[in-house]
Amino acid sequence: MEKLALLIADDDADVRSAARLALATVAGAREAASLDAMDAALAEHTFDAVLLDMNFALGERSGRDGLDGLDRIRRADPDLSVILMTAFGAVSLAVESLKRGGADFLLKPWRNDALAAAVEAAALKTCEKRELLPLDDVERIAVEKALTRHDGNIAQAAAALGVSRPALYRRMNKYGL
Amino acid sequence: MEKLALLIADDDADVRSAARLALATVAGAREAASLDAMDAALAEHTFDAVLLDMNFALGERSGRDGLDGLDRIRRADPDLSVILMTAFGAVSLAVESLKRGGADFLLKPWRNDALAAAVEAAALKTCEKRELLPLDDVERIAVEKALTRHDGNIAQAAAALGVSRPALYRRMNKYGL
């Protein structure tokens, strides 16, 4: 398997090196020492996953930087999975991170095998989100969902989809529903 | 605003009562003392959110029951938001819960205002997931995503969507892209 394209964003060079080393067999890594450097790297390359530290400022432990970074990444590439890392892991911070769209949340120091597994899972998720379906499939899924939601009531489903009843009819026929 | 339809699943009657009371002004609640009772309630009614305890068996603190319950709920209603609760909150359990699709993760004992806010947010999320878009919008979004992913290359985007190039062309025109 080809190596994954990983971006490591952490202000501590030792942490970046340790992560790069631990992941050497599964991922090729670029590094960013600041959120701005991270933005630049995101603009320049396409990544499969990001490893993002939550506490850039020394002594900072609220995780504000990490959440900010998460937002920036989503803005640059909405489908890119982000693994948050912190040494000061409170449950509330973990919950907030994942609710905001983080793919995973790891505590430092990490176990190397857990880190590798998390990165691979995150990369896989990114690929899945990027994958796009043929237009027909998209339509079929929307039709199925509408029919389910309205318990098979064709007239109501058609109205919800903004389509005439015969039109929905034809599609049901077309997709074998 | 109308009261929300909430399902409280916890084996401890005192916990159920406390939650019901704390939420009296925002939600009407049904209760289930076991996962099986929860399934029955799900089959019988449609809810806006579920409050699910993670530790049914006494002394159990792995959260296995909660994750199992979460799976069951998703099977019964994939769009229904679930708030997980536990008294033994480890970061790893919180992370696992949210990665599996939980909407939120609260520690017992809870603050009543935080609980109410979580329930309202979860219910809102449920409604959003249930809401279905007109077929045209679904198509427009898929087209936009395909074009973005291929940097505006029409021929490639059309191929990815399984559509002839003129067809994509017409749609771009139609949606003002």
Next chain:
DNA sequence: TCCAACACGTCCGGAAACGGACAGTTGTGT
């Protein structure tokens, strides 16, 4: 019991979408 309301399934003439083809443009390798 009767009637109104609703959903179903189908028909058909008009309208829109289909996609192969063509010519023009850009960019790359020799």
Next chain:
DNA sequence: ACACAACTGTCCGTTTCCGGACGTGTTGGA
């Protein structure tokens, strides 16, 4: 400079889809 490949934008004869309308079956209230 030239050939080649890929992309673009448009045309047009054919096919498909559209949705209003009609007749039927079922349901629920007067």
